[in-house]
Amino acid sequence: MNIVCIGSGNVATHLAIALKAMGAEIVQVWSQDSRNAEILAALTKAKPVLDWQEIDRSADLYLIAVKDDAIPAVASHLKGVKGIVVHTAGATDMNVLQGAGSGYGVLYPLQTFSKTKSIDLTHVPFCIEADRPGTLEKIAAVAHLLSQQVAELSSEQRKILHVAAVFACNFTNHLYHLSSQLLEQHQLKFDLLKPLITETAQKIQNALPSDVQTGPAVRDDQETMKSHLELLEGSPELQQLYETLSNSIKKTHLL
Amino acid sequence: MNIVCIGSGNVATHLAIALKAMGAEIVQVWSQDSRNAEILAALTKAKPVLDWQEIDRSADLYLIAVKDDAIPAVASHLKGVKGIVVHTAGATDMNVLQGAGSGYGVLYPLQTFSKTKSIDLTHVPFCIEADRPGTLEKIAAVAHLLSQQVAELSSEQRKILHVAAVFACNFTNHLYHLSSQLLEQHQLKFDLLKPLITETAQKIQNALPSDVQTGPAVRDDQETMKSHLELLEGSPELQQLYETLSNSIKKTHLL
Numbered sequence: 225m226n227i228v229c230i231g232s233g234n235v236a237t238h239l240a241i242a243l244k245a246m247g248a249e250i251v252q253v254w255s256q257d258s259r260n261a262e263i264l265a266a267l268t269k270a271k272p273v274l275d276w277q278e279i280d281r282s283a284d285l286y287l288i289a290v291k292d293d294a295i296p297a298v299a300s301h302l303k304g305v306k307g308i309v310v311h312t313a314g315a316t317d318m319n320v321l322q323g324a325g326s327g328y329g330v331l332y333p334l335q336t337f338s339k340t341k342s343i344d345l346t347h348v349p350f351c352i353e354a355d356r357p358g359t360l361e362k363i364a365a366v367a368h369l370l371s372q373q374v375a376e377l378s379s380e381q382r383k384i385l386h387v388a389a390v391f392a393c394n395f396t397n398h399l400y401h402l403s404s405q406l407l408e409q410h411q412l413k414f415d416l417l418k419p420l421i422t423e424t425a426q427k428i429q430n431a432l433p434s435d436v437q438t439g440p441a442v443r444d445d446q447e448t449m450k451s452h453l454e455l456l457e458g459s460p461e462l463q464q465l466y467e468t469l470s471n472s473i474k475k476t477h478l479l
Numbered sequence: 480m481n482i483v484c485i486g487s488g489n490v491a492t493h494l495a496i497a498l499k500a501m502g503a504e505i506v507q508v509w510s511q512d513s514r515n516a517e518i519l520a521a522l523t524k525a526k527p528v529l530d531w532q533e534i535d536r537s538a539d540l541y542l543i544a545v546k547d548d549a550i551p552a553v554a555s556h557l558k559g560v561k562g563i564v565v566h567t568a569g570a571t572d573m574n575v576l577q578g579a580g581s582g583y584g585v586l587y588p589l590q591t592f593s594k595t596k597s598i599d600l601t602h603v604p605f606c607i608e609a610d611r612p613g614t615l616e617k618i619a620a621v622a623h624l625l626s627q628q629v630a631e632l633s634s635e636q637r638k639i640l641h642v643a644a645v646f647a648c649n650f651t652n653h654l655y656h657l658s659s660q661l662l663e664q665h666q667l668k669f670d671l672l673k674p675l676i677t678e679t680a681q682k683i684q685n686a687l688p689s690d691v692q693t694g695p696a697v698r699d700d701q702e703t704m705k706s707h708l709e710l711l712e713g714s715p716e717l718q719q720l721y722e723t724l725s726n727s728i729k730k731t732h733l734l
Contacts, residue, residue, distance in 0.1 A: 335678060338674060338693070366732065373674075390695065394728070396654050424648045432656075438489075438592070473650075
């Protein structure tokens with residue numbers, strides 16, 4: 225299988241390297257950033273490409289991993305190519321690819337990627353969607369190369385999953401950040417919280433989050449919440465988040 | 480070492496069982512709930528006690544693991560006992576124990592406990608504090624029986640750590656819950672999010688959370704945030720949380 229990789233960011237990097245490792249050939253890496261194109265091309269023994277004129281039009285798969293709002297423009301350059309065209313975005317409708325390639329669809333890995341950390345993709349859910357059964361089959365084959373967890377989802381379902389992931393991953397990571405800042409301001413090490421963070425994520429692997437909720441809000445422990453808000457007096461932003469999230473917990477558990 | 484365990488909730492259960500396993504003798508379990516007292520007493524081969532008159536006054540350690548606001552009343556019953564008295568609460572000042580036992584202090588395990596899930600305490604940070612060096616030494620010895628991670632913290636530091644833990648654990652778990660609800664409403668399985676949740680918690684073990692923040696807010700991806708808010712139109716509460724947390728991310732990363 226010959227693949228043209230469009231993009232050179234976190235998702236492009238992880239997918240291209242994993243596909244290469246599974247025996248696919250990455251023939252080209254396109255990026256508007258020449259340095260990044262060269263790095264990923266070197267990692268995957270591909271040719272870096274900056275000009276749309278130079279894109280190989282006979283590859284089997286065109287893997288688009290660029291910013292969501294750049295996908296339609298990329299798709300317009302891929303009209304008439306021989307292979308199928310997929311994007312890898314959670315929040316973008318499949319139909320922005322309409323007319324591209326000999327078939328089009330979505331290959332969305334539900335994971336948080338950082339270039340500096342390698343990830344075992346085997347257990348990452350890949351959400352797939354296609355314009356028609358024949359394309360779906362091809363995308364499913366690519367997905368199964370990468371992961372044991374492949375789910376067919378409509379664009380609407382994928383968007384819901386994406387917003388749920390923002391809550392469970394992006395917002396969660398920001399809460400880690402806020403707690404690390406708070407500790408730092410008081411000369412305490414973030415390391416102290418790491419076992420707790422691990423356990424919190426571990427717990428819900430085999431239990432409903434609502435069944436394992438702990439803390440002052442779910443106990444309706446007014447005294448502790450009051451003293452926490454006093455401790456946060458120097459940080460109106462943390463106070464507001466504390467109140468908003470505590471109220472949401474109370475609404476879930478106490479009403 | 481003879482221990483009287485005051486309380487029979489999650490913390491009492493985990494600590495009493497672990498101390499028993501390390502060779503301590505749990506002589507009594509006091510609880511206002513006779514059924515819970517009996518269960519924990521049976522698990523630790525202790526005697527269940529409901530009446531303060533019956534408390535063994537010659538034990539080495541009195542371990543208080545009751546609701547924060549009940550600690551002062553418990554302490555008043557432990558004046559003149561032979562051993563030292565500790566509470567296990569994150570948000571309660573050590574001084575509420577003043578006058579109890581032959582010395583007093585705090586043994587606070589920074590972890591989220593559920594009765595139904597056993598936890599390896601070896602890596603759980605135990606935060607300790609004492610009225611004087613002699614007591615601190617004894618509490619440190621107990622803490623080291625249970626864990627490799629023992630830190631001496633003042634009441635003020637412990638309270639900050641506790642509120643930071645509310646952000647990193649309790650609020651995080653609630654975000655897991657909200658995302659699971661959202662998926663359920665759209666006939667999607669929460670299982671899809673579990674690898675992402677694991678990886679998000681894993682990532683910050685060796686990186687600063689602010690260095691690995693992903694998602695639309697940190698990219699200032701207005702289009703995606705707008706479409707997420709539209710998807711959440713049926714849930715004003717989720718919309719409000721989405722905006723509050725996204726603004727907080729933007730404030731951290733984009734200002």
